Amino acid sequence: MIKSIVIAGVGGQGTLLASRLIGKAALAMDYDVKISEVHGMAQRGGSVITYVRYGDESIKSPIIPLGEADILIAFEQLEALRWTKYLKKGGLLLSSSQRIDPMPVITGKMEYPEGIGPLLCQTAENMCFIGAYDLAVKAGSPKMVNTVLIGRAARFLDIDKDIWLEVVKTTVPKAFIDMNLNAFEAGYNF
């Protein structure tokens, strides 16, 4: 078994932390794990994609092949649409309903496509649209969007809940542990 998870978002949204949470949890389950991250220029508000793969067999490529992701976690609608090509047949698309205009939309060069949600629902068999931003604000800070989404994704991954909670506690800064646990539960119980 190999699980492949693509995490897509906008630079600054915390996709890196999300991938590290999954990676650490998978390691705690004694799986082989590979994560591929994005650093540098793309982090400045650009389209960012990170990959996590784990399993009970040896993982080769840290980059997930197109059409092979078990789960695509999108932090933003447009990014969900952009990276659907990673999703495997029957894979789960988990997308935040958040919308962040990219510069070509702000400058009026291009339009933000309408109806992304319905388009995605029509195609992927397994689709979960979640108001992660509002849930994060409720949990204490809009910065908790990543933990909300991880909480939701946890339902579909072969990792015990106790391990998730432990990983959250040991990964995030001390002052934000409670907030992150709230955010995780909000996603988990969505």
Place this chain on the structure above:
Amino acid sequence: MKELLLANDAVARGLYEAGVKVVSSYPGTPSTEITQAAARYKEIDTEWAPNEKVALEVASGAAIAGARAFSAMKHVGLNVAADPLFTMSYIGVNGGLVIAVADDPAMHSSQNEQDSRYYAKAAKIMMLEPSDSQEAKDFTVKAFSLSEQFDSPILLRLTTRVSHSQSITTLKDPQEIVLKDYKKNPSKNVMMPAMARVRHEIVEERIKKQEEWSYASDLNKMVIKDEKVGFISSGIAFQYAQEALPNASYLKLGVVYPLSKKHLLDFASKVEKIYVIEELEPIIETACKALGISVIGKDKLPVTGEYSVDLLRKNLLGMDSFNYLEDFDYSTVPVRPPVMCVGCPHRGLFYALKRLNLTVTGDIGCYTLAALEPLSAMDTSICMGAGVSALHGFNKARGNAAMKKTVGVIGDSTFVHSGITGLINIVYNKGVGTVIVLDNSITGMTGHQNNPLNGLDLFGNPAKQVDLEMLAKSIGIERISVIDPFDIKETMRVIKEEVEQDEPSLIIARRPCALLKTVKYTGKVFVDREKCTKCKVCMRIGCPAISFKNGQIEIDESQCNGCGLCINVCAFGALVKKEEGQ
């Protein structure tokens, strides 16, 4: 003990386990984390140098003095450090010397995608290339013993997808390494022609011995499965190849220079059809063909960009991947290029330059993003330092009238890296030009490293701060001004005045990076609907929080950090800041 480590962190762990004493580097994506992680080991004396040449010279001095020493840089950084690299190949080492160079295929964060393996070949320095974090650590440790065994620096080549991937790594205890004796030895350590001629002969012999060693070592691995099809590969491409061609035989090369000709010939004698799977340049492929081995390489696979499992499946096997939205036109999905962050101090300066319609010779850093819309306020960006020196050439070519319409810009860290010499050149050669140093008190793009202009060392401890004004004065610049790039009016006034002068001038645009913990903007900006004329001037600063929606200006509350720059550009007082609770 097992840990999930970024390969860059694993290299740092390797430095610790190999008993390295001195690390000197300059940050550069994707190599930066190596040095940052090395700094966490108190046994290693770690520093940021002003540039890669200085860094490698520091490491060279330490190695000659008998310590194990190391320097990390990105591929273009090795261009800067090429001078000491080539001659250290002749001098060799005393304590081991290893240089990590991180290439960036597909240019995730770089201005070109040069292949550093050519440097190994050109400088005749053995080069190892790991494929994951475990190998990154093991090869680092091995590189130090090889360096001492062969009396040669060793290059460790990484690429973005190795450097920035995490995989499971087994940690070991550090070796006990004692400082080696230092003995004066000018025939080895002073490279004058007579000595260098002798040393060059030694280098040529060394490379032959290293190739022999490579054949006997376990860094190269040959596995024969299917005798009909096999591949030769190294680095991250090896991982992709294993997944795309799971049943194929393979020759995995850990030593990518000198290439083990015997391994190539052995493999060719055992496998019928051979693919060479290497990102960027056809170096292994060329070596195979020179040996008369028939291989499939760049005729099927690109020289440009990075590889992937999909690319190999498609180009070598004709396989397509599954896509739910097969018929969807992805070109309708707006691209999302990186942008300057909300609150970025550069935004104010480039807005002013755009308003003044100036030609701008630019440089490398976050501020290079000013070349993109809507600011579109940068004309050139070549390499670090060229913002200053190319300005001089541009002005020479186009003469007096153009000079008054041209400025050079460069960041603070970049200025110390290689802008100072360009500025001296302008003054010395009676140039006329206005250079603007964007002093945001940090090396921004690579993720916040301190530098000699912000008065903090790698650890954030106080360090002597370069006095930029005094430095400029001492090299002969008489016109020096300091501006706040958020004060648009004053910024425009000063720039206008300075470009008119018939002598060189320096403007320091000073405001710290908005992402620094010490910078605290408060409140949010709101639109006063009654005052807003919808002129959209506020949109010209390219703030990602400001957009025009449903016929009016909108400020995205979730993004606005209250920096207030937009308030300064609105002529109607329609943008108002409200503090929390107001």
